[in-house]
Amino acid sequence: MNRDIEFLIAGDRALILKFGDGIDGSVNARIRAFTALLESGKIEGIVEAVPTFNSLSVYYDPALISGKRLIKKLSALQKKSTGKVFSESVTYIIPVLYGGKYGEDLCDVAKHTGLTPDEVINLHSSKDYLIYMLGFLPGFAYLGGMDSRLNTPRLSSPRTKIHAGAVGIGGEQTGIYPIDSPGGWRLIGTTPVKIYDKRREKPILYKAGDKIRFESITESEFKEIENLVKENKYTVKTLGGSSDEH
Amino acid sequence: MSIKIISGGMLSTVQDEGRTGFQSTGFSVSGVMDRDAYRDANYLVGNFNGEAVIEMTFTGICAEFLCDGVIALTGGDFSAKLNGALIPRYRCVKVRRGDILKMGAAVTKMRAYLAVRGGIDTEPFLGSRSTNLKIKAGGYEGRKLQPGDILPVGSGENCAPFKERELPEPVYSDEIRVIPGPQEGFFTKKGIETFYTSLYTVSAESDRMGCRLDGEAVENHGTDIISDGIAEGSIQVSSNGQPIIMLADRQTTGGYAKIATVITADIPKTAQKKPGDKIRFTPVGLETAQKEYRKTENRYRKLFLED
Numbered sequence: 081m082n083r084d085i086e087f088l089i090a091g092d093r094a095l096i097l098k099f100g101d102g103i104d105g106s107v108n109a110r111i112r113a114f115t116a117l118l119e120s121g122k123i124e125g126i127v128e129a130v131p132t133f134n135s136l137s138v139y140y141d142p143a144l145i146s147g148k149r150l151i152k153k154l155s156a157l158q159k160k161s162t163g164k165v166f167s168e169s170v171t172y173i174i175p176v177l178y179g180g181k182y183g184e185d186l187c188d189v190a191k192h193t194g195l196t197p198d199e200v201i202n203l204h205s206s207k208d209y210l211i212y213m214l215g216f217l218p219g220f221a222y223l224g225g226m227d228s229r230l231n232t233p234r235l236s237s238p239r240t241k242i243h244a245g246a247v248g249i250g251g252e253q254t255g256i257y258p259i260d261s262p263g264g265w266r267l268i269g270t271t272p273v274k275i276y277d278k279r280r281e282k283p284i285l286y287k288a289g290d291k292i293r294f295e296s297i298t299e300s301e302f303k304e305i306e307n308l309v310k311e312n313k314y315t316v317k318t319l320g321g322s323s324d325e326h
Numbered sequence: 327m328s329i330k331i332i333s334g335g336m337l338s339t340v341q342d343e344g345r346t347g348f349q350s351t352g353f354s355v356s357g358v359m360d361r362d363a364y365r366d367a368n369y370l371v372g373n374f375n376g377e378a379v380i381e382m383t384f385t386g387i388c389a390e391f392l393c394d395g396v397i398a399l400t401g402g403d404f405s406a407k408l409n410g411a412l413i414p415r416y417r418c419v420k421v422r423r424g425d426i427l428k429m430g431a432a433v434t435k436m437r438a439y440l441a442v443r444g445g446i447d448t449e450p451f452l453g454s455r456s457t458n459l460k461i462k463a464g465g466y467e468g469r470k471l472q473p474g475d476i477l478p479v480g481s482g483e484n485c486a487p488f489k490e491r492e493l494p495e496p497v498y499s500d501e502i503r504v505i506p507g508p509q510e511g512f513f514t515k516k517g518i519e520t521f522y523t524s525l526y527t528v529s530a531e532s533d534r535m536g537c538r539l540d541g542e543a544v545e546n547h548g549t550d551i552i553s554d555g556i557a558e559g560s561i562q563v564s565s566n567g568q569p570i571i572m573l574a575d576r577q578t579t580g581g582y583a584k585i586a587t588v589i590t591a592d593i594p595k596t597a598q599k600k601p602g603d604k605i606r607f608t609p610v611g612l613e614t615a616q617k618e619y620r621k622t623e624n625r626y627r628k629l630f631l632e633d
Contacts, residue, residue, distance in 0.1 A: 088508035091587030092615035094557035168401025215579030284351040
């Protein structure tokens with residue numbers, strides 16, 4: 081598990097540690113294992129670390145540590161890494177009301193994929209998606225593991241406003257819009273849960289390495305959850321919290 | 327103490343050093359575009375603890391002071407007048423309750439900074455008072471300043487003792503120093519040569535997210551990468567070959583190849599470029615850049631510690 085990482089110089093205050101060339105779960109697991117090690121390592125001068133699909137950006141203060149020295153320290157840390165992930169991975173159950181005005185492109189996705197709308201919903205909500213990374217917007221999760229039968233190209237002309245909570249499919253990816261935003265994904269449903277909520281101590285629900293499972297709900301369940309969310313009384317259901325190994 | 331905004335100018339926001347520590351969940355860093363002008367302004371009024379200031383873009387604010395206080399203006403020359411009389415920049419100025427500060431349009435540079443002794447004391451969000459316009463959080467209600475806004479100012483009890491302070495204004499050249507990479511390999515030899523020999527013009531499309539450049543296209547082998555982190559000063563090149571220097575409001579991650587990264591010491595200079603200004607890139611090594619960085623940091627440390 082002790083494969084080499086490539087160090088890319090991203091200016092005088094950042095290094096990009098590249099763990100592999102493609103997008104796959106095992107590379108991402110190594111990144112998470114290394115990130116956990118980095119967090120416990122307490123190297124002086126590190127400001128923050130941002131995991132992405134196949135790399136980890138490490139931001140640092142060159143007044144406290146030089147780039148050269150940091151690369152040495154990170155290489156030494158990497159040699160210690162076993163690739164085992166000790167940070168907790170939580171699975172969040174995200175309730176989604178599919179179709180209708182809550183997911184106006186559901187029928188288009190069904191048509192494109194040759195499935196019925198119910199089949200689209202079943203395929204979309206039948207598995208766990210790994211959060212590879214967060215980026216683009218606060219709380220925007222890049223998810224891996226969508227069933228390839230659901231692949232649908234993005235809209236040729238993006239919408240200028242997509243509402244927070246919209247669940248969409250764009251190419252081979254699926255995800256949730258955490259805030260109102262322009263976007264080109266096909267919208268298949270909406271979650272009443274707030275992925276980004278300023279009122280919470282941790283405003284973003286999840287972190288890279290956690291998992292998401294979508295659960296199909298009815299309109300009355302949607303309204304009920306929506307009201308609880310408004311009153312800040314809804315707790316998202318979770319599973320696990322166990323550490324996984326790769 | 328508080329300040330009443332009479333007019334907000336083009337884009338005036340509350341900013342401090344930025345919101346670090348939350349990029350892994352997708353929060354942009356935000357913060358001041360010109361960190362040197364920001365620190366100069368705070369130094370001049372005795373704000374030694376990273377207080378928030380008002381950053382103005384191209385046109386300034388008009389505001390009334392609702393109490394006595396001390397202010398300082400740095401960055402661009404926006405023809406600031408107090409009760410109709412021009413006031414100096416890069417030195418502290420006493421104001422009295424009822425005084426009207428009226429700023430005009432930029433005569434030099436692109437952004438001006440107003441520090442008030444005690445700091446702009448809006449509610450911090452995730453540890454920072456910086457305005458994040460995209461998610462409407464931080465600063466004053468997460469938005470640019472508008473007529474009628476009342477900005478609270480800190481008591482100043484944590485400030486350095488008052489004294490008359492002044493600083494020299496930095497002088498900037500057109501040359502912007504960069505460290506090659508992280509993805510120079512996505513560009514052809516010819517493209518890299520173009521990048522380092524062309525004179526680029528700052529486009530009117532530039533904003534707090536990025537300084538967009540017009541000029542000779544940088545030839546590349548395709549600039550789509552698997553998304554990774556975007557450091558401040560990263561120079562992305564999209565498929566049309568035009569470079570964008572990513573600044574304070576940049577996204578945390580992105581999928582365009584980055585040919586080079588502006589060194590930290592030259593970020594303020596970059597942030598002060600106006601549409602139509604010229605930029606030339608010069609490559610330097612990591613050690614040179616970090617030496618420059620430490621030089622700047624030591625200068626400020628001395629300024630604040632030995633005051």
